[in-house]
Amino acid sequence: xxxxxxxxxxxxxxxxxxxxxxxxxxxxxxxxxxxxxxxxxxxxxxxxxxxxxxxxxxxxxxxxxxxxxxxxxxxxxxxxxxxxxxxxxxxxxxxxxxxxxxxxxxxxxxxxxxxxxxxxxxxxxxxxxxxxxxxxxxxxxxxxxxxxxxxxxxxxxxxxxxxxxxxxxxxxxxxxxxxxxxxxxxxxxxxxxxxxxxxxxxxxxxxxxxxxxxxxxxxxxxxxxxxxxxxxxxxxxxxxxxxxxxxxxxxxxxxxxxxxxxxxxxxxxxxxxxxxxxxxxxxxxxxxxxxxxxxxxxxxxxxxxxxxxxxxxxxxxxxxxxxxxxxxxxxxxxxxxxxxxxxxxxxxxxxxxxxxxxxxxxxxxxxxxxxxxxxxxxxxxxxxxxxxxxxxxxxxxxxxxxxxxxxxxxxxxxxxxxxxxxxxxxxxxxxxxxxxxxxxxxxxxxxxxxxxxxxxxxxxxxxxxxxxxxxxxxxxxxxxxxxxxxxxxxxxxxxxxxxxxx
Amino acid sequence: xxxxxxxxxxxxxxxxxxxxxxxxxxxxxxxxxxxxxxxxxxxxxxxxxxxxxxxxxxxxxxxxxxxxxxxxxxxxxxxxxxxxxxxxxxxxxxxxxxxxxxxxxxxxxxxxxxxxxxxxxxxxxxxxxxxxxxxxxxxxxxxxxxxxxxxxxxxxxxxxxxxxxxxxxxxxxxxxxxxxxxxxxxxxxxxxxxxxxxxxxxxxxxxxxxxxxxxxxxxxxxxxxxxxxxxxxxxxxxxxxxxxxxxxxxxxxxxxxxxxxxxxx
Numbered sequence: 001x002x003x004x005x006x007x008x009x010x011x012x013x014x015x016x017x018x019x020x021x022x023x024x025x026x027x028x029x030x031x032x033x034x035x036x037x038x039x040x041x042x043x044x045x046x047x048x049x050x051x052x053x054x055x056x057x058x059x060x061x062x063x064x065x066x067x068x069x070x071x072x073x074x075x076x077x078x079x080x081x082x083x084x085x086x087x088x089x090x091x092x093x094x095x096x097x098x099x100x101x102x103x104x105x106x107x108x109x110x111x112x113x114x115x116x117x118x119x120x121x122x123x124x125x126x127x128x129x130x131x132x133x134x135x136x137x138x139x140x141x142x143x144x145x146x147x148x149x150x151x152x153x154x155x156x157x158x159x160x161x162x163x164x165x166x167x168x169x170x171x172x173x174x175x176x177x178x179x180x181x182x183x184x185x186x187x188x189x190x191x192x193x194x195x196x197x198x199x200x201x202x203x204x205x206x207x208x209x210x211x212x213x214x215x216x217x218x219x220x221x222x223x224x225x226x227x228x229x230x231x232x233x234x235x236x237x238x239x240x241x242x243x244x245x246x247x248x249x250x251x252x253x254x255x256x257x258x259x260x261x262x263x264x265x266x267x268x269x270x271x272x273x274x275x276x277x278x279x280x281x282x283x284x285x286x287x288x289x290x291x292x293x294x295x296x297x298x299x300x301x302x303x304x305x306x307x308x309x310x311x312x313x314x315x316x317x318x319x320x321x322x323x324x325x326x327x328x329x330x331x332x333x334x335x336x337x338x339x340x341x342x343x344x345x346x347x348x349x350x351x352x353x354x355x356x357x358x359x360x361x362x363x364x365x366x367x368x369x370x371x372x373x374x375x376x377x378x379x380x381x382x383x384x385x386x387x388x389x390x391x392x393x394x395x396x397x398x399x400x401x402x403x404x405x406x407x408x409x410x411x412x413x414x415x416x417x418x419x420x421x422x423x424x425x426x427x428x429x430x431x432x433x434x435x436x437x438x439x440x441x442x443x444x445x446x447x448x449x450x451x452x453x454x455x456x457x458x459x460x461x462x463x464x465x466x467x468x469x470x471x472x473x474x475x476x477x478x479x480x481x482x483x484x485x486x487x488x489x490x491x492x493x494x495x496x497x498x499x500x501x502x
Numbered sequence: 503x504x505x506x507x508x509x510x511x512x513x514x515x516x517x518x519x520x521x522x523x524x525x526x527x528x529x530x531x532x533x534x535x536x537x538x539x540x541x542x543x544x545x546x547x548x549x550x551x552x553x554x555x556x557x558x559x560x561x562x563x564x565x566x567x568x569x570x571x572x573x574x575x576x577x578x579x580x581x582x583x584x585x586x587x588x589x590x591x592x593x594x595x596x597x598x599x600x601x602x603x604x605x606x607x608x609x610x611x612x613x614x615x616x617x618x619x620x621x622x623x624x625x626x627x628x629x630x631x632x633x634x635x636x637x638x639x640x641x642x643x644x645x646x647x648x649x650x651x652x653x654x655x656x657x658x659x660x661x662x663x664x665x666x667x668x669x670x671x672x673x674x675x676x677x678x679x680x681x682x683x684x685x686x687x688x689x690x691x692x693x694x695x696x697x698x699x700x701x702x703x704x705x706x707x708x709x710x711x712x713x714x715x716x717x718x719x720x721x722x723x724x725x726x727x728x729x730x731x732x733x734x735x736x737x738x739x740x741x742x743x744x745x746x747x748x749x750x751x752x753x754x755x756x757x758x759x760x761x762x763x764x765x766x767x
Contacts, residue, residue: 230726231725231728231729234729250551250726250727250730252537252538252551252731253727253729253730255730256729256730302534303534305534306534306535306537307534307537361707363722363723363726367551367552369712370532370552370712370713371532371534373712373713374530374532374713385711385712385713386711387707387711387712
């Protein structure tokens with residue numbers, strides 16, 4: 001090889017190195033000026049967020065993280081009543097609402113290297129309009145349907161925006177909980193799913209291998225790493241490879257973690273409602289007495305006491321008793337196998353009643369299903385358990401291909417869920433009436449928005465069998481402070497969490 | 503000494519399965535007050551995550567494991583030997599086609615193919631046995647074909663052929679009996695690998711379904727509580743290990759016993 005050839009090859013290699021170094025990646029985000037010497041907090045989670053664009057996010061992890069990356073117009077108080085977050089609102093007429101942005105709202109944070117030269121700027125009414133206009137324009141967003149009643153959005157000034165509706169909706173403000181995006185980036189179709197840019201208390205610093213976040217106020221670094229296996233997650237915490245974990249562990253593990261002197265375990269009540277879904281088109285399950293028999297055949301209190309987290313409690317309706325639209329205690333269906341047997345006989349069922357119960361392959365769900373199977377056997381119900389991988393299981397439920405199934409409603413805030421889950425015209429894919437329940441009287445009550453009467457009717461007719469609200473927990477190293485688990489499992493305390501070095 | 507230990511363990515498990523039937527232990531009896539209890543006078547091996555007796559479930563799991571192992575081995579041996587005999591005896595095109603099919607199956611890792619079949623067929627005992635049978639016959643086919651190729655040219659086979667013996671008679675009376683010792687040793691090793699495959703598929707949730715007991719599913723549950731109740735996973739793990747080891751050692755001893763060259767030495 002001659003000298004010129006060698007020089008050319010050397011030059012080519014050098015230029016390749018230079019170009020590869022210039023290639024922008026998500027990890028090229030420079031640290032925030034306030035980067036502190038505080039130790040990084042590592043949070044192990046069972047499932048990594050799938051989409052950081054609030055217009056598309058539908059999994060629990062994404063929604064929990066998006067609450068910290070973006071700000072929304074509205075949030076909820078402890079009674080799950082909508083309350084101002086970024087803006088206060090006023091209902092001008094049954095068909096229009098005026099939202100006024102707070103003076104002290106946070107600015108958008110544009111990480112260096114994100115392809116924008118402009119300095120940080122405050123969130124404006126134009127950003128609100130751009131965000132919600134883009135959602136209504138999408139055909140593939142899971143949130144688009146919620147805004148089908150939106151006629152148009154008019155910006156009055158930098159701080160004021162008007163929402164005009166097609167039909168009156170008293171609960172419209174409760175829907176405005178999605179994070180607000182910068183208008184100019186919405187316009188150029190920025191990839192928010194991987195490079196989120198918002199005005200929340202945290203900013204995504206790096207998404208290579210793990211999600212590295214940084215708090216804008218003090219530079220505190222927080223890493224989210226995905227560890228799917230619960231035992232491995234627990235071991236990592238015990239060996240101080242991670243600083244905290246939350247949920248998704250067998251309840252027995254909690255006592256083990258509590259016995260470790262280096263760890264703190266905190267628990268709280270939950271609001272996520274678990275239930276047994278019924279196919280109301282099934283010739284047996286369409287009989288009310290059969291459904292009542294099922295409700296009396298499960299010893300829910302024994303299950304809660306023995307195989308569930310502390311602070312788990314009996315469930316009566318999708319919304320918990322402390323919810324503003326609920327505020328009533330429903331009479332629980334007592335465990336009474338002889339009564340269940342009698343009800344089945346009165347319904348003309350030949351015992352044992354054979355039913356197929358579908359569930360996911362999750363070990364705790366299978367465990368609960370097996371216990372219910374044993375309890376139902378005493379009442380004359382022969383339950384066959386079929387565990388399916390999540391995608392197949394959920395697809396079968398949506399198609400109505402089931403007799404019984406077990407699921408949990410996560411993060412439900414508004415009473416409109418009753419209409420979406422039980423109204424006669426809410427069959428999938430339009431709504432969530434997966435059991436194909438048809439009840440003219442309930443439809444009438446839903447139209448009046450009399451939520452107490454609605455709840456009573458559902459509790460009496462049993463289109464599902466209520467089970468429980470599972471408790472929440474978080475386990476962390478002793479040095480972690482200002483974090484506690486929330487009833488809906490959100491991670492909001494990451495905005496205030498702190499750690500001191502050992 | 504090792505031989506005695508191996509046969510002893512095998513005998514122990516066979517007796518345990520039979521006695522488990524006699525004592526009518528209920529492997530599905532749930533006791534929520536005994537969740538993950540350590541061994542006691544009432545529950546000799548402790549309780550699982552639903553308070554069920556680990557001993558009862560272990561015995562029931564052993565029964566399932568042995569049933570699957572024996573059934574699958576019987577089916578795979580029959581199919582594999584038949585294919586190997588036909589390929590080896592006829593040779594030519596028949597051999598080419600049958601061995602190419604066998605090679606295709608051999609090209610995939612057996613357990614992965616079984617997982618794929620089990621996933622397509624769906625979970626359950628019968629489907630598990632079908633999945634394992636679909637992948638297990640190839641080793642018998644290869645072995646039988648190789649042996650048949652050398653046996654078919656032996657003097658006694660050629661003599662029978664010249665005397666007008668039919669093909670079934672030639673295979674059944676003059677070739678198959680000479681294959682028996684090789685096949686018995688292969689079957690012994692196959693029992694162990696089928697038991698392991700059954701446990702693996704059940705561990706992945708593709709085998710026996712709840713509430714029925716199987717060692718793989720018990721192992722999976724045990725791992726979840728490894729830090730809280732280590733006795734659970736240890737008991738199941740040691741049981742599986744002892745049985746597989748005993749079958750393999752039994753196979754070794756059977757091979758030594760049937761090996762004529764070793765006897766000549």
